[in-house]
Amino acid sequence: MGNKQKTLICFFFLVLQTSLTYAQLGGASLLGNDRLTRLNNQSITSNNGQSYLINSYQTPEKTIIREYINTSNRVFAVAWNSSGPAPLQLILGNYFDRYVAATSMPLTGRAPLRLQDADLVIQTGGQMRSYFGYAYLPLQRPAGFTVEALQ
Amino acid sequence: MKRNHWLFNLLTAFIFLLNACGGGGSSEPSAQRLSMKDIAVGFNEMGVIVEKWDGNPSYPNQPFTNVTVCIPNTSICETIEHVLIDTGSYGLRIFSSAISTSFSQIQVSGQPLAECSPFVSGYTWGTVNSVDLLMGQQIAPSVPIQIIDHNYATIPPGCSGSGSAIDEVSKLGANGILGVGAFAHDCGSLCTTSPNNSYYYTCADNPCVGSTASYSQQVINPIAKLPSHNNGLIVQLPSVNSLGAANLSGKMILGVNTANNNQISTESIFELNSFAEFFTVYKGARIRSYMDTGSNGIFFNDAITRCTGPSGFTGFYCPNTTMNLTATIRSYLGVSKTIDFSVAQPQSMSYPVQPSLAGISSSSFIWGLPFFYGRKVFIATEGMGVPNAPFIAF
Numbered sequence: 142m143g144n145k146q147k148t149l150i151c152f153f154f155l156v157l158q159t160s161l162t163y164a165q166l167g168g169a170s171l172l173g174n175d176r177l178t179r180l181n182n183q184s185i186t187s188n189n190g191q192s193y194l195i196n197s198y199q200t201p202e203k204t205i206i207r208e209y210i211n212t213s214n215r216v217f218a219v220a221w222n223s224s225g226p227a228p229l230q231l232i233l234g235n236y237f238d239r240y241v242a243a244t245s246m247p248l249t250g251r252a253p254l255r256l257q258d259a260d261l262v263i264q265t266g267g268q269m270r271s272y273f274g275y276a277y278l279p280l281q282r283p284a285g286f287t288v289e290a291l292q
Numbered sequence: 293m294k295r296n297h298w299l300f301n302l303l304t305a306f307i308f309l310l311n312a313c314g315g316g317g318s319s320e321p322s323a324q325r326l327s328m329k330d331i332a333v334g335f336n337e338m339g340v341i342v343e344k345w346d347g348n349p350s351y352p353n354q355p356f357t358n359v360t361v362c363i364p365n366t367s368i369c370e371t372i373e374h375v376l377i378d379t380g381s382y383g384l385r386i387f388s389s390a391i392s393t394s395f396s397q398i399q400v401s402g403q404p405l406a407e408c409s410p411f412v413s414g415y416t417w418g419t420v421n422s423v424d425l426l427m428g429q430q431i432a433p434s435v436p437i438q439i440i441d442h443n444y445a446t447i448p449p450g451c452s453g454s455g456s457a458i459d460e461v462s463k464l465g466a467n468g469i470l471g472v473g474a475f476a477h478d479c480g481s482l483c484t485t486s487p488n489n490s491y492y493y494t495c496a497d498n499p500c501v502g503s504t505a506s507y508s509q510q511v512i513n514p515i516a517k518l519p520s521h522n523n524g525l526i527v528q529l530p531s532v533n534s535l536g537a538a539n540l541s542g543k544m545i546l547g548v549n550t551a552n553n554n555q556i557s558t559e560s561i562f563e564l565n566s567f568a569e570f571f572t573v574y575k576g577a578r579i580r581s582y583m584d585t586g587s588n589g590i591f592f593n594d595a596i597t598r599c600t601g602p603s604g605f606t607g608f609y610c611p612n613t614t615m616n617l618t619a620t621i622r623s624y625l626g627v628s629k630t631i632d633f634s635v636a637q638p639q640s641m642s643y644p645v646q647p648s649l650a651g652i653s654s655s656s657f658i659w660g661l662p663f664f665y666g667r668k669v670f671i672a673t674e675g676m677g678v679p680n681a682p683f684i685a686f
Contacts, residue, residue, distance in 0.1 A: 201488035202450075224482060225490035226410040230453030237453070244413055244456040246606065251351045251465070251588040252660065253412045255607045255652040265412055266656040268380035268582055269471065269478055271567035272410060273655065292655055 165216050165234045166276055171198055171208055174231075180205070189285035193217070206232055209291070211283055218277035220291045224270050233276060236261055240276075262288075335429045336521040336546040336553070340529065342661075343539035344644045345374055348465030352536075352638070352646040353588035353661040355529070357544060359384065359470060360426035363395060364434050369426070374467050377544065378586030379527065379671055380568075381471030382478040383511030384425065385409060385416055387460075388441040390467035395421035398436055400503050403494035407438050407511060408451035409478065410491075411586075414458040416440045416469075417447050420492075420505075425514045428546055432517035436509060440468070445495040450502075454490075469586070472525055472544070474568045474682035475674050476516040477507055484510075516673055521547025523676035526554055527585060531666025534614060534634055536643035540665075548672045556670055559685040562623040568682060572657035573628075574619040579657045581621070583669065583684055587660030589646075590633055591653035592619070598652065605638040608651040619657065629686075633662065 165171045172179070177198040186192045194210040204227050209218035219232050230237045240263055243256045253274075256263040265274035275291040333339055340355050348354060355377045361384075362369035370393045372386055398405045398420045405420040418440040425432040442459035458464050471478065483489040483505045492510075493500035516522055529542035545554045562570050572581035574592055589608065594617075599610035614636040622628040636648035647662045663669075672681035 201486075202490040203482060204490075223410075223490070225479065226408050226415055226451055226454030227490075228450065228453055229455055230449075241456045243606075245463075251354065251413060251586060252591055252607065252651060253587075253653050253656070253658065255654070257652075264653065264655050266653055266658070267412055268473065268568055268584060269382055269410060270475065270480060271569070272412060275655065288654065 165208060165232060166219050166236050167278055167281070168216060168234050169214065170196060170210055170216060171206065171231070172196060174198075176200060177206070185290070187283050187285035187290075188287075191283035191285055193283050193286065200228060202228075204228060207291075209277070209282075209286075211281060215281060217281040217283070218275065218286075218291055220273075220275040222271070222273045224272075227272055227274075233263075236263075236276065333428060334553075336551055337428050338544045338546070340377060340527070340542045340544050341539065342529075342541075342645050344641055347374055347461045347467065348644075349462060349641065351465040351588050352641060352644050353649055354465050354644070355527075355542075355585050355661060355664075356466065357470060359386075359468070361386070361391070361393070361395070361423040361437070362426065362431075363393060364422055364424045368393060372467050376464065376466035376469045376586060377527070378469050378471050378584070379473045380582065380584035380586045381409075381411065381469060382473055382475050382513040383409075383437065383471045384423075384435065384468065384514055385418070385438040385440055385471070385511070386468035387464075388418065388439050390461060391439065395423050395437075395439070397421050398509050400492075400494055400505060400509060403496040403503070405503065405505060405509060406444060406493045406495045406500055407478075407491055408448065408454070408493070409438055409511070410454060411458065414456035414463070415451055415454050416458050417442050417451055418444055420509070420511060425517075427514060427518060428521075430518050430520065430546075432514045435514045435517050436511050437514075438511050445500050446498055448493055448500050448502075450490055451493075470514075472513050472515055472671070474524075474564055474671050474684070476513050476676070477510040478512070479505065479510055513673065515546055516676060518546065521550045521554070523550065523678045524548035524670065524672040524681070526668055526670050527664055528668045529664050529666070532645050532647045534636070534648055536639055536647065537645040538643065540645045548670055548678055554670075556685050559668075559670060560627055560629050561680065561683050561685045562621060562627055562629075563625055563680055564682045564684065565624060569656075570624065570684075571622045572619050572659070573622055574657060578622070580655070581657040581659065583659045583663060585661050585664060587658050589649035589651050589660050590635075590662050591651050591656075591658040591660065593652065593654040593657075596635060596650075599638065605651075608638050608649065609635050610637045611635055614648060621659075623683075631659075631663070 204223035
């Protein structure tokens with residue numbers, strides 16, 4: 142095996158690793174993830190003129206994922222609907238640990254999560270067979286983008 | 293040599309990451325068997341109690357009942373106390389640490405069945421086992437239940453990657469969950485046809501693999517398995533002083549329009565959609581909405597002062613004085629009813645009954661346990677012969 146092939150293989154592993162651990166909120170699009178079926182994409186202009194892209198996907202488990210991508214090609218918001226356990230590690234990427242920490246806190250409600258930090262907002266809800274939620278990065282959203290666009 | 297080194301490092305990192313993603317339970321059994329107060333049980337009635345107990349350090353407004361589970365067709369039985377009554381899920385789930393009897397595990401094509409069960413605050417993982425379940429004075433035979441055990445096999449990444457592990461009694465504040473919502477099966481049709489359903493797995497080998505589960509194998513709202521009074525229930529709780537209380541007792545009446553004690557008379561019927569939801573209109577906005585004894589407050593969106601600081605009540609409202617508010621519950625068919633409710637600061641667990649506990653939810657309006665105080669709420673299960681079910685009525 143030549144050096145070039147070696148490099149390619151290693152690069153492939155690195156990319157694989159990256160795609161498993163770093164997605165998607167705050168990072169790159171889920172586009173190209175071969176477990177996902179792309180449903181549609183839509184270009185939107187926010188009410189003060191900044192544009193962003195919405196991609197939607199379906200997992201084999203029938204979770205619907207929407208990602209909102211800003212002009213820097215970063216996912217600044219996500220929304221999901223699922224009938225069962227949702228792939229939140231995939232959807233929230235590096236923010237998944239903060240989601241888990243927030244839902245693990247003692248003395249929070251037996252209730253949906255509402256996390257509202259300066260850099261991260263997460264809202265979940267639902268009952269068995271029907272869960273839903275959204276998350277966004279307030280500091281990275283396009284000007285004029287409002288939460289209503291996520292619901 | 294160098295290549296092996298490279299690949300070795302990469303694979304090690306990869307395996308480390310897989311392990312890191314795999315979650316895993318630290319399940320120190322913390323269940324303590326307290327003697328729960330005697331609670332009324334009739335032929336089609338079960339007692340409900342809200343009280344403080346050692347297994348629930350954190351959550352006010354948790355309604356509990358007792359369940360008695362038996363090895364099918366035997367008199368080997370065990371009663372589990374402090375099981376959370378949850379109208380937002382379907383099926384019985386008990387922590388393995390709270391149960392000592394061994395029950396046979398359900399097999400799919402000869403492979404042992406396990407389940408990852410989704411809740412809005414996390415997931416439970418464990419085996420699916422068959423029990424006879426005593427409810428009131430009837431036995432629901434051969435009911436698939438989940439025995440929660442996060443040390444069983446290896447939790448699949450699709451499960452651990454869904455949120456926080458509810459792997460100990462203290463995290464739930466209950467020894468188990470009795471899901472008695474408006475559907476029968478916990479997953480439904482998706483799981484009967486697709487092994488990629490994120491609920492069911494078989495675990496003959498490691499790792500566990502996704503599995504179908506037929507309707508008779510899925511964890512089921514056990515009321516639907518009773519020989520009679522099996523088409524729904526009533527949750528009936530007394531009203532409470534707005535300051536709260538140390539405890540409260542009420543009842544769950546099984547069946548809808550099947551006996552003298554469960555007739556719908558003047559109540560309004562609110563039909564539910566396929567998500568078991570209706571609408572609530574609050575301050576002019578129409579929001580998707582549901583009723584859930586397993587949520588411990590009323591959750592909605594308003595600009596009311598939010599709790600801060602180390603109280604742990606992040607996400608709850610903390611107004612200076614009690615606020616009296618109004619919202620309208622509306623069905624898809626246009627039936628509506630106006631509801632008065634109040635919002636006050638959360639109190640310590642000296643008051644496990646807190647009728648004014650409320651918090652933030654911007655995407656849905658959730659009528660948790662405070663709604664049920666002072667009401668008699670009917671829930672009619674889908675597919676059990678009640679016209680227009682699933683519905684709620686109150």
